Amino acid sequence: MSDLTLPPQATQVGLAVDVAAFAMHAGELRVLLVQRGALPHARDWALPGGFVHPGEELHEAALRELRTETTVELEPRHLEQFFTFGEVNRDPRGRIVSVAHLAVLPHGTVEVSGGGHTLGAAWQSAHQPPPLAFDHRAILDRALGRLQLRLEYANLALEFLPDTFTLPELQGVYEAILNRKLDKRNFRKRLLSQGTLTPSGERRSGVGRPAQLYRRAKGTRTPAL
């Protein structure tokens, strides 16, 4: 760092963002993938992502890529940078540094189709993804780790669900993210004792005994980052 112009050794690199966007589908944790339409790695699956535009903040770029590479209409409920992948040879086109983001999309975000220059987009199993382009498998693995860390800490599970939900549904989100079964009684005790849920008094019908509906207690929303 020496004067008001960039010094010659200042590497100019391509700055990109990639987004690991998660949602629940059919009781399973899914990640949003796009099928690449161009080289390199044409037709391979990849995380949505692309280059940051001039004057664009990192999180804005992440949101834009979500919206244009896939037809996702809903706002992410959570968006957070979690690691920067900058290995010299991670991309055959040159030195490209990618700031990876973790996003949580709410329930109901079902329909996606390829937008922009991708062939398609789909929700796929987060724990058993198809082969991915570039180093995206490493990015996904790290995103899963971060998601599991954040789960308890920031009440992230609620962001996967609609405004009202049942305790078994909430437990399903925990189990899908942690990839293991939890004990029903201990789960209920823990969640209810932390006081972040209020019963909404109604019940939902289906097969078997109807479940109590809950909603997030007022003032328990955690800030985005």
Next chain:
Amino acid sequence: MSDLTLPPQATQVGLAVDVAAFAMHAGELRVLLVQRGALPHARDWALPGGFVHPGEELHEAALRELRTETTVELEPRHLEQFFTFGEVNRDPRGRIVSVAHLAVLPHGTVEVSGGGHTLGAAWQSAHQPPPLAFDHRAILDRALGRLQLRLEYANLALEFLPDTFTLPELQGVYEAILNRKLDKRNFRKRLLSQGTLTPSGERRSGVGRPAQLYRRAKGTRTPAL
């Protein structure tokens, strides 16, 4: 991402690293700062850092900046990327994205002097630093948070000490990092019960009763990242 050449909207940005390097001095947690020798922010204190060279990995750049901006001879015991600062206007020279790193330097890393294009370097209070250039105060604050998180998790406290150390010294490291007092008996019980320390049988002399020396138990070293 479209073909094997970078597309026109690919923002070329300056890629930098900054390093928050911590060590214990005089029973206090200190951070290594350099006094800038050039504009912008000439004469202000800043975290050591600078541009990544072509073909250089991020962590290599972090190590190089530590060695050339300050005369630090010792290897960091821990080096970890923790956040990427990319706000559009964080640097008056243009779009510069900085991948911030956390480093822990071992005991004995006492003498530093400015190297390269800095006026000087010094260990300063990590919890009450002087005013810092750019957004380095925000970087430092986040580094402190990460250091506190990692403390228990990865036995990071041992990296601040020489090979053998006393329990009161180790407790001092915890207290300096967490910025609060701990209970001596509970601390000893907790640390000894986790089985990562072995008594080295010797004793160190000074004022008051000599303390038992310990060393890290074999096979308890945690991987760098």
Next chain:
DNA sequence: GCAAAAGTGTTATGTGTACACCCATGC
């Protein structure tokens, strides 16, 4: 013998975990 720092146990409280049966509804 006194100053200075090291070392030592018990109790109360909270938290995590394991575990099996009854309840309400739709068909």
Next chain:
DNA sequence: GCATGGGTGTACACATAACACTTTTGC
């Protein structure tokens, strides 16, 4: 009435936090 999923309580192990006095050394 039966299949389906929802809802409930207790006991034990373990971790955490609070708390005060004795021991060893140098001078």
